[in-house]
Amino acid sequence: MNLAIDTPWALTGLLLALLPLFNNGMRASLAPWLTLIPADTLSVFIVCCLRLCAMAAIAGLVLGMAGLHRTEQRRERIGHGAHIVLLLDRSSSMDNSFAGRAPNGLDESKATAARRLLTDFVKQRQTDLIGVAEYSTSPLFVMPLTENKNAVQAAIAATATPALGFTHVSKGLGMAISFFEQQPVTGSRIVLLVSDGAAAIDHDSEQKLREWFKQQQVRLYWIFLRTANSPGIFDTPEDSRDDNAGAMPELYLHKFFLGLGSPYQAYEAESPDALKQAIADINRLENLPMHYFERIPKQDLSAACYSIATLLLLALLGVKFCEVKR
Amino acid sequence: MTETLFYRLPWQSSSVYPGAHPGQMIGAGQLFKRHEPLIASPDPRRIDLRASVLDPFSDYRVRVYQQQSTVNVYVLADMSASMGYADKQQTLLQFLLTAANSAFGYGDKFGFIGCTERIEHRWLLPACQHSGRVSALIKQLERLTFTGTANGLQNAAAFLPTERSLVFLLSDCHFPLFQLRQLLDSLQGHDVIPLVLWNQDEYATLPNWGLISFQDMENNATRTLFMRPALRQKIIAAYQQRQHDLKHIFRAFGSEPLFITERYSTQTINRYLQQRAA
Numbered sequence: 037m038n039l040a041i042d043t044p045w046a047l048t049g050l051l052l053a054l055l056p057l058f059n060n061g062m063r064a065s066l067a068p069w070l071t072l073i074p075a076d077t078l079s080v081f082i083v084c085c086l087r088l089c090a091m092a093a094i095a096g097l098v099l100g101m102a103g104l105h106r107t108e109q110r111r112e113r114i115g116h117g118a119h120i121v122l123l124l125d126r127s128s129s130m131d132n133s134f135a136g137r138a139p140n141g142l143d144e145s146k147a148t149a150a151r152r153l154l155t156d157f158v159k160q161r162q163t164d165l166i167g168v169a170e171y172s173t174s175p176l177f178v179m180p181l182t183e184n185k186n187a188v189q190a191a192i193a194a195t196a197t198p199a200l201g202f203t204h205v206s207k208g209l210g211m212a213i214s215f216f217e218q219q220p221v222t223g224s225r226i227v228l229l230v231s232d233g234a235a236a237i238d239h240d241s242e243q244k245l246r247e248w249f250k251q252q253q254v255r256l257y258w259i260f261l262r263t264a265n266s267p268g269i270f271d272t273p274e275d276s277r278d279d280n281a282g283a284m285p286e287l288y289l290h291k292f293f294l295g296l297g298s299p300y301q302a303y304e305a306e307s308p309d310a311l312k313q314a315i316a317d318i319n320r321l322e323n324l325p326m327h328y329f330e331r332i333p334k335q336d337l338s339a340a341c342y343s344i345a346t347l348l349l350l351a352l353l354g355v356k357f358c359e360v361k362r
Numbered sequence: 363m364t365e366t367l368f369y370r371l372p373w374q375s376s377s378v379y380p381g382a383h384p385g386q387m388i389g390a391g392q393l394f395k396r397h398e399p400l401i402a403s404p405d406p407r408r409i410d411l412r413a414s415v416l417d418p419f420s421d422y423r424v425r426v427y428q429q430q431s432t433v434n435v436y437v438l439a440d441m442s443a444s445m446g447y448a449d450k451q452q453t454l455l456q457f458l459l460t461a462a463n464s465a466f467g468y469g470d471k472f473g474f475i476g477c478t479e480r481i482e483h484r485w486l487l488p489a490c491q492h493s494g495r496v497s498a499l500i501k502q503l504e505r506l507t508f509t510g511t512a513n514g515l516q517n518a519a520a521f522l523p524t525e526r527s528l529v530f531l532l533s534d535c536h537f538p539l540f541q542l543r544q545l546l547d548s549l550q551g552h553d554v555i556p557l558v559l560w561n562q563d564e565y566a567t568l569p570n571w572g573l574i575s576f577q578d579m580e581n582n583a584t585r586t587l588f589m590r591p592a593l594r595q596k597i598i599a600a601y602q603q604r605q606h607d608l609k610h611i612f613r614a615f616g617s618e619p620l621f622i623t624e625r626y627s628t629q630t631i632n633r634y635l636q637q638r639a640a
Contacts, residue, residue: 060575060584067564068443068536068580069536069579070578070585071536072536073585074593074596074597076587078593079588358571358573359572360574360589
């Protein structure tokens with residue numbers, strides 16, 4: 037209960053809460069000698085209650101005006117799950133359908149399918165910390181690791197905007213891995229790369245990525261959304277002249293990932309159903325116990341203050357109607 | 363034209379002036395008192411031959427008669443704030459006027475002692491027979507708002523004459539009982555007629571239900587009561603107990619109080635005065 041106040045000077049108004057101690061707000065009728073009237077415990081009790089009500093009503097109004105709120109808090113939680121960074125490809129080819137055409141009414145684009153299925157995936161993974169990063173020409177930082185599923189789903193939904201040009205996978209991976217920096221190592225750490233193509237990674241980047249994957253102990257899942265008639269990641273070149281990174285970037289990227297030394301799994305999805313299967317696989321595999329802090333956002337309590345004050349004021353108004361007029 | 367209070371004395375006034383009440387003086391009167399030698403009261407018309415013959419010293423015996431004398435009538439009024447409640451002040455003034463007129467009618471002297479916190483000279487009227495001064499005093503009192511307590515009552519005896527007088531004590535007796543005892547103690551040399559002014563609104567006409575905030579007229583303390591039939595009965599019972607206690611104390615000092623809780627009426631007081639003289 038870390039309570040805080042927006043405008044601390046408004047708390048001086050709390051002095052007003054002392055007013056009911058000096059004035060009971062009732063029209064006094066004169067009595068010649070009060071000593072003659074016998075003491076009455078019930079009346080004293082009721083008067084005390086009314087005083088407290090009045091003081092609480094004033095205090096509630098003042099606290100409401102001062103903006104009482106509960107500060108952001110961290111709650112320690114232990115669950116089964118993983119730290120997952122969704123690394124989404126935002127190259128323009130993602131806006132095509134699995135058949136490699138612009139989507140018509142019948143089939144959806146790869147991006148839409150990925151979006152739909154990832155949203156379901158996020159829904160199922162209630163205890164995970166999930167972050168979102170994207171890449172195209174350069175990496176896009178979308179959402180850090182968070183347990184707030186609404187935010188993640190909103191971030192995934194935001195990929196509905198039209199995509200950009202290129203596919204710069206090495207920088208995207210670098211950003212995805214950077215999400216794990218300054219995070220405690222609990223549960224498993226996953227980078228879920230969803231892409232429909234690959235690009236060659238230059239030598240320097242390869243070196244750095246190897247280092248980072250080792251350092252951060254990250255597992256990599258690659259869901260390759262294969263467009264019909266394009267080279268897959270498991271294809272071997274028919275012609276040895278095509279056996280280079282420039283001609284078959286997917287295969288070489290796959291090979292690079294295999295050689296990273298960290299656990300790696302690749303899925304080749306050629307339809308929304310295959311994509312669904314791949315995601316279900318990951319969902320099943322990654323359930324290690326993990327220890328994390330849930331962040332509870334700042335909670336505004338002024339509305340509660342106002343409603344309590346209103347209730348009390350209504351009660352006092354009712355009592356006012358019970359007052360005897362003489 | 364105001365009504366008259368028929369106050370009669372069950373004792374003899376020591377005043378020398380002839381008036382309307384039984385006195386200790388001898389003189390022109392109807393009631394035989396004793397025989398005296400002719401030397402002591404040289405009135406040959408009143409020689410009692412039979413008593414003179416029977417006198418062993420052969421002196422002339424003269425019959426002497428009790429003289430009707432005046433008496434000093436005082437109104438000792440409590441002018442504390444509680445006496446300003448409802449129509450008490452009005453009752454006080456009405457009684458003051460009636461008593462003064464009655465006293466002047468009997469040929470008695472009338473005085474007034476108004477007591478607030480202390481006794482103030484402007485509320486003092488020494489025994490006199492000037493109805494003009496009384497009406498002037500009443501006019502002043504009409505404009506006055508009663509405040510404070512009635513502590514001045516304790517010193518009132520100092521402003522009364524030493525000879526026995528008739529004292530009407532007008533108060534609501536809303537002060538501690540020991541003060542009342544002290545007051546009656548100091549007034550023991552006089553004939554005290556206590557008139558206790560209460561008002562039905564104080565206790566009898568309270569509502570059965572509701573919240574009511576009372577403010578004490580004397581010390582301004584406030585108390586809020588949640589009225590309900592049981593509490594109302596308790597308040598009425600408390601007033602009855604108070605009435606009982608007051609009667610007890612007054613009787614201990616030889617006077618029966620008259621509680622005036624309804625509207626002021628001279629007839630009620632007269633009935634009470636006649637019961638008292640009987």
